[in-house]
Amino acid sequence: MRGSLIARDHVAGRQAAALVVDGVLEDLLIDAPASAGPAPGAILRGRAARPLKGQGGVIVALPEGASGFLRGARGIAPGAAVVVQVSGWAEPGKAAPLRLRLALRGPLVVATPGAPGVNAARGLPGDLRDRLVAEAEAVLSGLALDPVPGLVLRSAAADAAPADVAAEIAGLAGRAARLAREEAGAPALLVPAPGAHESAAMDWPHPDAEDDAPGAFARHGIDAMIAEVAGPRVALPAGASMIVEATSALVAVDVNTGGDHSPAAGLKANLAAARALPRALRLRGLGGQVVVDFAPMPRQNRDAVAQAIARGFRDDRTETQMVGWTGLGLCELQRSRGRLPLSRALEGWAGRDGWT
Numbered sequence: 001m002r003g004s005l006i007a008r009d010h011v012a013g014r015q016a017a018a019l020v021v022d023g024v025l026e027d028l029l030i031d032a033p034a035s036a037g038p039a040p041g042a043i044l045r046g047r048a049a050r051p052l053k054g055q056g057g058v059i060v061a062l063p064e065g066a067s068g069f070l071r072g073a074r075g076i077a078p079g080a081a082v083v084v085q086v087s088g089w090a091e092p093g094k095a096a097p098l099r100l101r102l103a104l105r106g107p108l109v110v111a112t113p114g115a116p117g118v119n120a121a122r123g124l125p126g127d128l129r130d131r132l133v134a135e136a137e138a139v140l141s142g143l144a145l146d147p148v149p150g151l152v153l154r155s156a157a158a159d160a161a162p163a164d165v166a167a168e169i170a171g172l173a174g175r176a177a178r179l180a181r182e183e184a185g186a187p188a189l190l191v192p193a194p195g196a197h198e199s200a201a202m203d204w205p206h207p208d209a210e211d212d213a214p215g216a217f218a219r220h221g222i223d224a225m226i227a228e229v230a231g232p233r234v235a236l237p238a239g240a241s242m243i244v245e246a247t248s249a250l251v252a253v254d255v256n257t258g259g260d261h262s263p264a265a266g267l268k269a270n271l272a273a274a275r276a277l278p279r280a281l282r283l284r285g286l287g288g289q290v291v292v293d294f295a296p297m298p299r300q301n302r303d304a305v306a307q308a309i310a311r312g313f314r315d316d317r318t319e320t321q322m323v324g325w326t327g328l329g330l331c332e333l334q335r336s337r338g339r340l341p342l343s344r345a346l347e348g349w350a351g352r353d354g355w356t
Contacts, residue, residue: 003208007216008197012348017200018222019207025225027204028283029196030345037066038086038096039193040338041105043179044068045083046098046187048076060084060098063187068098081184086193088337097337102179104172104191107202108157108165109136111172112150113180120153128158132165139166140173149176203317229283230342234276240269240295244280246341250289253277257295266297267304274308278316285339287318292331305331 005020014031032039046060046068057071060082068084076082085103090096104111118136120129132153140151151173157165179190194202217223234242239258244251255273257265273294281290294305306322309331313320318339323332 001209001220004205005209005211005220006200006204006207007211007220007222008200009214009217009222011217015196016217017196017204018217018220018225019200019204020220020222020225025222025229025283026279028226028229028342029199030340030342031196032089032340032345033347035347036340036344037090038062038068039340040086040088041193042086042189043083043102043104043191044086044187044189045081045182045185048073048078048080048082050078059095061187062096063189067095069095070098070100073100083179083182083190089340091337102176104176104179105194105202106154106168106172108154108160108168109172110152110154111169111176112152113176114147115150116148118151118153120157121155123155124158129153132157135162136165136169139169143170143173145173145177147177147180149173149180226346229280230346234273234280236269236272236276238265238268238272240265240272242273242276242280244284244286246284246286246343250291251281251286251335253280253290253292255293255295266295267301270294270297270301270305271308274305275312277309278312278320281320281335282316282318282339283342285341285345287335287337287339290320290333290335291326292333294329294331309333 001020001023003022007018007020009016014033016030018025019027038044044062046062049059049061051058051073057069058073058076060068060070062068068086070082070084083102084098084100086096087099088097101115102113104113118133118140120132124132136151136153140148151169153165175191182190211220232243232245234244236242238260240260241256241258243254243256255269257269277292281287302325309322318336320333320335323334325331
């Protein structure tokens, strides 16, 4: 199929959404199993427990026996109630990372309780940013909220009808004001994390086609696409390949030239791997420290590969930074852990034939 397709399905009792562009799976969202713990984006009231002085933070008791780690929690006494947002998935056996800075996301607007001020996405032209900010400030003023939350207008607001932007501001700003007034109480879930369907609507571009009917994944061959990316091998042009494997310490990537042993084969394979790496990590939900063992190439070609990496991650929504090259010639990257690893999200997966 040519063009873009968003398919939404329910698999293993959980929401799932896939973005397919020209027949290639470009993004995948699957609701986590309950065993994964609190999801990023969830806002909870917790209770401060013991401080971890050596790590500069405090353990926070969360609802249903879960725990989180709040870094830089100065002035929070043990036993105090605290409203926090989950900022990433917990690694097995560890507490979920938390933050005090709250954000309520919508397709057009982000509301920030306790952080007043109105801003717009940096990528918008200056005159358009000024107009959107002025319109949002007028809407916010008319709501007469106490306390007044902050707003960030997303890029999609530029193409939306003013009435739609105003309606979303009213809904999110009202929720943000209520959150800012949250008082002491027992640990509780205040705002659930968005599910796969909601996240797809907020973050993915408008497709050429959509399929929300039951069996959408099987109908468009997405089950088979998921089975393919669930493995470590990524095929590259001219017979080259890339192996992506997660360990407990880091994500290891190995680039191979295949049967081509010509002097130019290493650079060709490495440039292809640099372009394919963002999709490979995104679909597998991998982050943290990423170490790439590129195919042998002259040292002077490293700049070209680094530039290809930078271009590849430019439009990726997960923050990724290239750290540099090690003494052994390995390339190091640091990537936020914004998603649950696909291997954990696929609990209940039965391979190419779908879900159990």
